[in-house]
Amino acid sequence: MxxxxxxxxxxxxxxxxxxxxxxxxxxxxxxxxxxxxxxxxxxxxxxxxxxxxxxxxxxxxxxxxxxxxxxxxxxxxxxxxxxxxxxxxxxxxxxxxxxxxxxxxxxxxxxxxxxxxxxxxxxxxxxxxxxxxxxxxxxxxxxxxxxxxxxxxxxxxxxxxxxxxxxxxxxxxxxxRYGISALTLRNELEELKILSSYNSIFYQALYISNPSFINTVKDFERRKIKYIEQGLNIEDID
Missing domain, CATH: 3.30.950 (Methyltransferase, Cobalt-precorrin-4 Transmethylase; Domain 2)
Incomplete structure (x- = not known):
């Protein structure tokens, strides 16, 4: 077996x-x-x-x-x-x-x-x-x-x-009850990495004429971080 x-x-x-x-x-x-x-x-x-x-x-x-x-x-x-x-x-x-x-x-x-x-x-x-x-x-x-x-x-x-x-x-x-699974966490972190890359200086310079795009990505990144914190039960930890 x-x-x-x-x-x-x-x-x-x-x-x-x-x-x-x-x-x-x-x-x-x-x-x-x-x-x-x-x-x-x-x-x-x-x-x-x-x-x-x-x-x-x-x-x-x-x-x-x-x-x-x-x-x-x-x-x-x-x-x-x-x-x-x-x-x-x-x-x-x-x-x-x-x-x-x-x-x-x-x-x-x-x-x-x-x-x-x-x-x-x-x-x-x-x-x-x-x-x-x-x-x-x-x-x-x-x-x-x-x-x-x-x-x-x-x-x-x-x-x-x-x-x-x-x-x-x-x-x-x-x-x-106990948080997100390891597989889900890995996928969520990969998505967060992509969102973070769009908030880099390079992309902000590339989309300087479109601030709404930058603000939208920043909001997505903030919400993604919040979701991961909730899944790991660390949102209230300093």
């Missing part, structure tokens, strides 16, 4: 040919934070799995791997949609605050790749951002309504029951 968790962490942190190969060698079936699909599935169904993972603990969806009775079979993708086009289609169903990324993994003809040789896969990495849960689809489909809430349970994506919703709300409540 430890090797599975270690390989999962490596694949999540850095999706590439080596980490994918190592993960497939150690995994034997699906877990709550792993989902395998033999082909590129319909967009609304893929969106459902992404939302389910985002509402639980995050995770990874790997396209091009079949989950058989005898274990995982890396078959590769015959139809391989451009990742940008796939994101455009998913944007119709996924909330803006839901954070995920799609990685295209292609193997060449070298023998060292074994069963993965000359095959292509997609890794969809879904972040866990409890400050925004529960996520709901922003568009309904023939498979679900806009009001449906999904989560991961028993290695599958399912509609939430009462206890599942309570678990989701408790996770969000704990973040609100």
């Amino acid at each position: 430890n090797s599975i968790k270690e390989n999962f962490a490596k694949l999540f942190d850095d999706p590439n040919r080596v980490t994918l190969k190592d993960s497939l060698m150690n995994l034997t079936t699906e877990y709550d934070d792993y989902e395998f699909k033999e082909i590129e599935i319909e967009t609304p169904i893929l969106a459902k799995h992404i939302i389910g993972m985002a509402n639980t603990n995050g995770g990874i969806i790997i396209l091009g791997v079949e989950d058989t009775e005898n274990g995982l079979k890396p078959c590769g993708l015959e139809i391989n949609t451009d990742t940008t086009d796939m994101k455009k289609q998913l944007a119709k169903y996924l909330p803006h605050e839901l954070r995920y990324d799609i990685h295209q993994i292609d193997y060449d003809e070298r023998d060292e790749w074994g069963d993965l040789k000359n095959k292509s896969f997609k890794i969809i990495k879904i972040d866990f951002t409890p400050e925004y849960i529960p996520f709901l689809p922003i568009k309904g489909s023939k498979y679900y309504e806009k009001t449906d809430v999904f989560c991961r349970k028993n290695s599958s994506t399912t509609r939430c029951e009462y206890d599942d919703l309570q678990d989701i709300f408790n996770k969000r409540k704990s973040i609100n």
